[in-house]
Amino acid sequence: MNDMPTPASIGLSREDLPNSYIGRSVPRPNLPKLVQGRATYTDDVQPPRLVHAAFLRSPYAHARILSVDSAAAMQVPGVVRVFTGADLAKVCDPWVATLDHLKGMKSAQQHPLPLDRATWQGEPVVAVVADSRAAAEDGVAALAVEWEPLPAQLDIETALDPDTVVIHPSLGDNLCFTRTAEKGDVAAAFAAAHRVVEATFLTGRHTGVTLEGRSILADYNKAEGTLTVHHSTQAPHMMQGVFAKQLRMEEGAVRVICRDVGGSFGIKVHVYPDEVAVAAMAKAMGRPVKFVADRFESFVSDIHARDHRIKGRIAVDAEGKILAFDIDDRTGIGPYSVYPRTSAIEGNQVVNLCGGPYDFANYRCTTTVVFQNKTPTCQYRAVGHPIATTVTEGLVDLAAEALGIDPIEMRRRNLIRDDAYPYTSPPGMRFEGLSHHAALAKLLEMVPVEKIRADQAEQRKKGVHRGLGFASFIELTNPSPFMYGIGGARISAQDGATVRMDPDGSIVALSGVTEQGQGTEGILRQIVAHGVGVPLERVKVITGDTQTTPYGGGTWACRGAGIGGEAALQSAIALKQQILVVAGAMLQAAPESLDIVLGQIVDKDTERERMPLSELGRIVYYRGDTLPKDLPRELVQTRHFITKDYPFAFTNGIQASWVEVDTDTGMVKLLEHWCVEDCGRVINPLLVDEQVRGGIVQGLGGALYEHCVYDEQGNLLTTTMADYLVPMSAEMPEMHIGHVETPTGESLLGAKGAGEAGTAGAPAALMNAINDALRPLSARVTEQPFTPARILRALGTV
Amino acid sequence: MKWPAFGYARASTLEEVFRLQAEHGDDARLLAGGQTLLATLAFRLSEPKLLVDITGVAALRGIALQGGLLRIGALTRHAELGRDPLVAQHAPLLTEAVPFIAHPAIRNRGTIGGSLAYADPAAELPACIVALDSTMVLASAAGERRVAAGDFFTGLLETALRPGELIAAVEVPVATDASRSAIVEVARRSGDYAMAGLATTLRLEGGVIRAPRLVYFGVGNGPVLAARANAALEGRSLDAAAIAAARAALAGDLDPQADLHGPPEMKRHLAGVLTQRALSRFLPAAEAAA
Numbered sequence A: 001m002n003d004m005p006t007p008a009s010i011g012l013s014r015e016d017l018p019n020s021y022i023g024r025s026v027p028r029p030n031l032p033k034l035v036q037g038r039a040t041y042t043d044d045v046q047p048p049r050l051v052h053a054a055f056l057r058s059p060y061a062h063a064r065i066l067s068v069d070s071a072a073a074m075q076v077p078g079v080v081r082v083f084t085g086a087d088l089a090k091v092c093d094p095w096v097a098t099l100d101h102l103k104g105m106k107s108a109q110q111h112p113l114p115l116d117r118a119t120w121q122g123e124p125v126v127a128v129v130a131d132s133r134a135a136a137e138d139g140v141a142a143l144a145v146e147w148e149p150l151p152a153q154l155d156i157e158t159a160l161d162p163d164t165v166v167i168h169p170s171l172g173d174n175l176c177f178t179r180t181a182e183k184g185d186v187a188a189a190f191a192a193a194h195r196v197v198e199a200t201f202l203t204g205r206h207t208g209v210t211l212e213g214r215s216i217l218a219d220y221n222k223a224e225g226t227l228t229v230h231h232s233t234q235a236p237h238m239m240q241g242v243f244a245k246q247l248r249m250e251e252g253a254v255r256v257i258c259r260d261v262g263g264s265f266g267i268k269v270h271v272y273p274d275e276v277a278v279a280a281m282a283k284a285m286g287r288p289v290k291f292v293a294d295r296f297e298s299f300v301s302d303i304h305a306r307d308h309r310i311k312g313r314i315a316v317d318a319e320g321k322i323l324a325f326d327i328d329d330r331t332g333i334g335p336y337s338v339y340p341r342t343s344a345i346e347g348n349q350v351v352n353l354c355g356g357p358y359d360f361a362n363y364r365c366t367t368t369v370v371f372q373n374k375t376p377t378c379q380y381r382a383v384g385h386p387i388a389t390t391v392t393e394g395l396v397d398l399a400a401e402a403l404g405i406d407p408i409e410m411r412r413r414n415l416i417r418d419d420a421y422p423y424t425s426p427p428g429m430r431f432e433g434l435s436h437h438a439a440l441a442k443l444l445e446m447v448p449v450e451k452i453r454a455d456q457a458e459q460r461k462k463g464v465h466r467g468l469g470f471a472s473f474i475e476l477t478n479p480s481p482f483m484y485g486i487g488g489a490r491i492s493a494q495d496g497a498t499v500r501m502d503p504d505g506s507i508v509a510l511s512g513v514t515e516q517g518q519g520t521e522g523i524l525r526q527i528v529a530h531g532v533g534v535p536l537e538r539v540k541v542i543t544g545d546t547q548t549t550p551y552g553g554g555t556w557a558c559r560g561a562g563i564g565g566e567a568a569l570q571s572a573i574a575l576k577q578q579i580l581v582v583a584g585a586m587l588q589a590a591p592e593s594l595d596i597v598l599g600q601i602v603d604k605d606t607e608r609e610r611m612p613l614s615e616l617g618r619i620v621y622y623r624g625d626t627l628p629k630d631l632p633r634e635l636v637q638t639r640h641f642i643t644k645d646y647p648f649a650f651t652n653g654i655q656a657s658w659v660e661v662d663t664d665t666g667m668v669k670l671l672e673h674w675c676v677e678d679c680g681r682v683i684n685p686l687l688v689d690e691q692v693r694g695g696i697v698q699g700l701g702g703a704l705y706e707h708c709v710y711d712e713q714g715n716l717l718t719t720t721m722a723d724y725l726v727p728m729s730a731e732m733p734e735m736h737i738g739h740v741e742t743p744t745g746e747s748l749l750g751a752k753g754a755g756e757a758g759t760a761g762a763p764a765a766l767m768n769a770i771n772d773a774l775r776p777l778s779a780r781v782t783e784q785p786f787t788p789a790r791i792l793r794a795l796g797t798v
Numbered sequence B: 001m002k003w004p005a006f007g008y009a010r011a012s013t014l015e016e017v018f019r020l021q022a023e024h025g026d027d028a029r030l031l032a033g034g035q036t037l038l039a040t041l042a043f044r045l046s047e048p049k050l051l052v053d054i055t056g057v058a059a060l061r062g063i064a065l066q067g068g069l070l071r072i073g074a075l076t077r078h079a080e081l082g083r084d085p086l087v088a089q090h091a092p093l094l095t096e097a098v099p100f101i102a103h104p105a106i107r108n109r110g111t112i113g114g115s116l117a118y119a120d121p122a123a124e125l126p127a128c129i130v131a132l133d134s135t136m137v138l139a140s141a142a143g144e145r146r147v148a149a150g151d152f153f154t155g156l157l158e159t160a161l162r163p164g165e166l167i168a169a170v171e172v173p174v175a176t177d178a179s180r181s182a183i184v185e186v187a188r189r190s191g192d193y194a195m196a197g198l199a200t201t202l203r204l205e206g207g208v209i210r211a212p213r214l215v216y217f218g219v220g221n222g223p224v225l226a227a228r229a230n231a232a233l234e235g236r237s238l239d240a241a242a243i244a245a246a247r248a249a250l251a252g253d254l255d256p257q258a259d260l261h262g263p264p265e266m267k268r269h270l271a272g273v274l275t276q277r278a279l280s281r282f283l284p285a286a287e288a289a290a
């Protein structure tokens, strides 16, 4: 009975899959609620005595706040109170976002509302609380703030020049963090190389546009001394700790509830000054305060990402073997590193991930992370991956072109061999097991390369320019404490699940990972139903409440399935074992001879039905007197899981993009897109495919459309959905998704993450496709987004 | 952001509209489909005290053929315009234009009167109305007056509408056998306002171009009737050389501003490409193939 379960013993072997919920495309439980408008988002929660906050946001990229006159605002009907930075500083402590393991990193103290200086256009400066949001906005309009505009530091290239404005004089300069990884002898490799090619890439600053804006409702109950926060967040437990610490409370006095969330993409895993301000105002006022970011303020205050300029060189020998990469990355992160994950991680990831899919010996990569007076940047879906993949795959294609080697052959010659694992990459990333060659082989089964090349040649004769591009990638998932915990951040890498059986035989699972609309609750239900042995419909999953769910990290870095799923599986198995002990006593059978199948206790050998779980529940909960006195009967089990052998479970994959470039207009038409990825055990193929598709769309969005554009004064120009272009279905290509499955051995479940693979590879595949199309015209683009203007410029047309 | 507080009145006759306008003056704004107005109110760009909903005014509705002209009521929704058989027959340019305007949900509400009154320089309908050499029918308490579409658009988001006046309808000359029309544009995504667009009409009489009206949008302060390009085409037989001449002449017609999409040179270039694409559709070979 107490033998350690193995994937085979719990029915996860290939042969079992048809009979298992794990590996099946079953619909997720919360879908009807979401599509019928019966979800409960933070804004749907309306407690009595609720007041609403609106913020006056800085109209300048950099300005001193000389005075705030709130007299007129206080006269506006409905306005209850006005808070300045100084008011909030009385109840709320500032924070500094650095991590100890990022050596030399620095950032300035940040208050929920600044005390004397605004450092980006859109920074919240004064809060008005009123009995409706409209009245609060009327109040904001009536505020009189005297500003002294200061010169703004906007350019990432000149950020460290001696005559540049230093945003935080106490820091001495505008450098947040720099790191160089070096391995082998880079100089010698370049000196001896057959060919060296180089290019400079830009990844455009963009943001994650969530359907539901950031939302928070904080309520301080003075009678209890408790703070209850309804929050559209990815990480309720982390936020519980943050609110407690900043508001000088015990963690136990803070409860964070996160019901339905309309998308997050990394946007909602950070500490936002306006949200902390709401919690502080609730505490100061002793009543519920709500804030829902509207689209305008989302664009200026949600974190941005990917504002990088990367210079890269690659050295190859005559056979196309990669000898070395030499990469210099520079990124601007806004005026503050964002708490608590910090804004140095993206650059750090670029250093960790460049060259990732390839077997080569010499590596140098530096990231330089600088401050600027723009919206703060931080982790957004596929942190650093699309940047590293763009540089790597852009350089690999350039090298292939220089040598006259087909891009597929170039990759075949350089991808890490499938039997080379465990493998440590030059920047020190440890790979447990990847499948680059299997993924490439699978991709080539899906992409009709010969037909495409024939069509390409045919079309070129007619002046139609089509291109095919590839991008291999790796993706970091299932992070251990090596990501944040070792740096001192109270960010949990472990996660827990509690699974219990109620009297009617139904199962309730409580998990520390969270549902953002991506289907976490759906896969947890499948895992628990499989683990206990009940029909799917009998399982109810509860997430997003720090008071009831086991402590966990929530949703980030593709960990929900791999970490939260494993905790759920282990607690489900433990519950099953406990149920069988009780069943054995009731049926006078050895627990090992019994099993649970679709909610029935059965004989393991014959599958003969012995008793429904509801009968077992009836006896345990209402007639416990009939059971042996010393029989353990706790039909609830909790397990926590953390990875221990590898800092991260890396996944891999490869994408292909087939496009047509209108060389007259510079418009790119996406014809078709393919992705093969290896996320280990696939729990729900439909959800994984849609994660990959959604990820591809988000990657294509950043590469083609999405761009946070600033003017020379540091004003964000793209603050509506008409100016900030998100990818829309009409322009998206047909996407074909394939899988290779290399389960991680760190868990029973074997699942790794799948949420970021699409985003990691799509921009690079698209860039290589566009450049393949433009090759006969000797044009090339390396600056994202690949707008018509940039393509026409590359063609020399304008 | 939330709308500022405002009053709302639903008018059912023109007289009622004029009375409310007289009473409230500048504080009143007409509300048609609301697809532009309500968005700009949420930006708090203006704070009118009263919205006068005109969608219940029957006199502003309907599409009819009257005295050789197609009269299109101001309240005609984009979606109605797109599926109306009279429009398809007599002003096919408008039918062709509708799918370029925004998305179905917006086309179900937005009206031609609202689009022409707002006069967005990148909007399709103002350019089409000018290309069709239509006449605006404007109504006020003082009665009706008619203004040529070409004179109606006076500047960036500016028209010849006077205070207390509204657009009642547009009158479009009906197409003949010789009429040709086309609308082409380059937009970043389907449904977006165009980076550059061209609505054009002309007559082909024995292969010779008559009365060409090339009207560009998204490249100026309003619809731009390209006088030099039109002159370059007038009376010529339509062939590659004529098209090239129009493209060359266009340089003097356009003075585009840079915007988020790109510099003026790009807009000029795109206008040239669109000229090529639109006019090529009328080449005999293209017509035979169609």
Ligand SMILES: Cc1cc2nc3c(=O)[nH]c(=O)nc-3n(C[C@H](O)[C@H](O)[C@H](O)COP(=O)(O)OP(=O)(O)OC[C@H]3O[C@@H](n4cnc5c(N)ncnc54)[C@H](O)[C@@H]3O)c2cc1C
Binding pocket: B029, B030, B031, B032, B033, B034, B035, B036, B037, B038, B039, B074, B075, B100, B101, B102, B103, B106, B109, B110, B111, B112, B113, B114, B115, B116, B117, B118, B122, B123, B124, B125, B161, B165, B166, B167, B168, B191, B192, B193, B194
């Ligand atoms: C997301 C989005 C995308 C869009 N894309 C496009 C596009 O690609 N191309 C395009 O052309 N348009 C586009 N539009 C605008 C759309 O076509 C609007 O419907 C139209 O511009 C305004 O018409 P309306 O009836 O909604 O006017 P309203 O918004 O009701 O009014 C607009 C203005 O016109 C005035 N007005 C309305 N009717 C009259 C009248 N009869 N006489 C005098 N004044 C009047 C109002 O007072 C107001 O000032 C888009 C809109 C949205 C929201």
